[in-house]
Amino acid sequence: MYKSVPTPLLDHQYHDYISVAVDAALAAGEIIRHAFKQPKKVEEKQNHADLVTATDKAAEDLIFNRIRRSFPDHHFIGEESSAAATGGVSEQLGDSPTWMVDPLDGTTNFVHGFPFVCTSIGLAVGRVVVVGVVYNPVLEELFVAAEGGGAYLNGERLAASGRTQLAGAVVGTEVGTSRDSETLDAMFGRMRALAALSRSVRCTGSCALGLCSVALGRCDVFFEINFGGCWDAAAGALMVSEAGGTVLDPAGAPWHVMSRRVLAAGSGELGRAVAAVLGGCKLGSGEAAPPGLGMGPSLRGRGRGEEEGRGEKV
Known part of the structure; x- marks a missing residue:
């Protein structure tokens, strides 16, 4: 499997960030891969459908420690370490480089041996996401993206479908x-x-x-x-x-x-x-509402055929 920074990103302005994120994701992936077929100790968070395991926690600790070694002044938001997954987290996002880490996305899949699990690491600078690494260690798929540099799967450039209908x-x-x-x-x-x-x-x-x-x-x-x-x-x-x-x-x-x-x-x-x-569908009273007007966009890139504008408030 391709396990490195994609060649076109070697000269990218964020290469150092990308390299550290890839290294951390691959290391966390080894923890996940080793535990994938082993017996698991499972805890419930909010209910029986919201799970966490020791692997989630171990993977997050590893990722944070690896990134902090290289960038001790950066900020971090992680699923397992955040005080509350649904409240107060927005206050942690400022202009300083901020890492957003899900050490094991798909915990229920992980518990049941369903192979769609991954580590997800994003970096925002100036409140804009500029680096992204997603690694599925079970299927050995390493996704890497950098602002203005493209997106890659195992080193090969990605292209969305372009479907319009x-x-x-x-x-x-x-x-x-x-x-x-x-x-x-x-x-x-x-x-x-x-x-x-x-x-x-x-x-x-x-x-x-x-x-x-x-x-x-x-x-x-x-x-x-x-x-x-x-x-x-x-x-x-x-x-x-x-x-x-x-x-x-x-x-x-x-x-x-x-x-x-x-x-x-x-x-x-x-x-x-x-x-x-x-826009024609109901939004539950407990579901996240659209962002306020003062919250600017979090991506600078414009995708195929994208135009700015506001739609229905679903």
């Missing part, structure tokens, strides 16, 4: 971990609306890998509302943008990394079409 699109999303009736009704309402208009809908259990699937062209669309935090989407969103896709808020507005909402598509036209459908 929803009728032929494969749409990815996730069920999430909330189990109250209102949230479930809202979530399945969105899935039903898009299933009726698209070719098919997929749920594979990882927001980061769902976004990478759009960058790779495996899916034409991925959206999720109310995921855990910035660590789930930072790296994957950059992957889509650098692969020529588009990343929006599900309401059609510019995407913000702290919003706990994301919509990615193989083209701007398709992204806007999906946002229009989602």
Whole structure:
């Protein structure tokens, strides 16, 4: 397997950041790979659908320690170390370089031996995501992206599908971990609306890998509302943008990394079409609302056919 920084990124302005992130992701991946088929001690966080294991915690500690050795003045936001996955985290994002880490995205998959698990590492500088690394150690897929430098899978340049019509699109999303009736009704309402208009809908259990699937062209669309935090989407969103896709808020507005909402598509036209459908769907009272007007976009890149604008408030 290709286990290094993609050749076109060796001279990138963020090469040092990319190299350290790749090294940390690969090392964390070894922890995950070793534990994947072993007995696991599982703890519940908010409910029976929201899990954490010792592997999540060990992988995050390793990643933070490796990055801090090289960049001791940088800031960190990690899923397992954040005080609360749904509150107060936005205050941690400033202009200083900030690493956003999900040490094991797809913990339920990990517990059940389903191979869609990954480590996701994103870096924001000046509140804009500039580096992303996502590594699935089970399938040995290493995704790397850098602002203005493209996105890569195992060293090969990625290109989103470019599909413009929803009728032929494969749409990815996730069920999430909330189990109250209102949230479930809202979530399945969105899935039903898009299933009726698209070719098919997929749920594979990882927001980061769902976004990478759009960058790779495996899916034409991925959206999720109310995921855990910035660590789930930072790296994957950059992957889509650098692969020529588009990343929006599900309401059609510019995407913000702290919003706990994301919509990615193989083209701007398709992204806007999906946002229009989602605009007719209910949002649960406990789900993350669209970002405020004062929250600027978190990606500088413009994907294929992307135009700025604001859509419905889903």
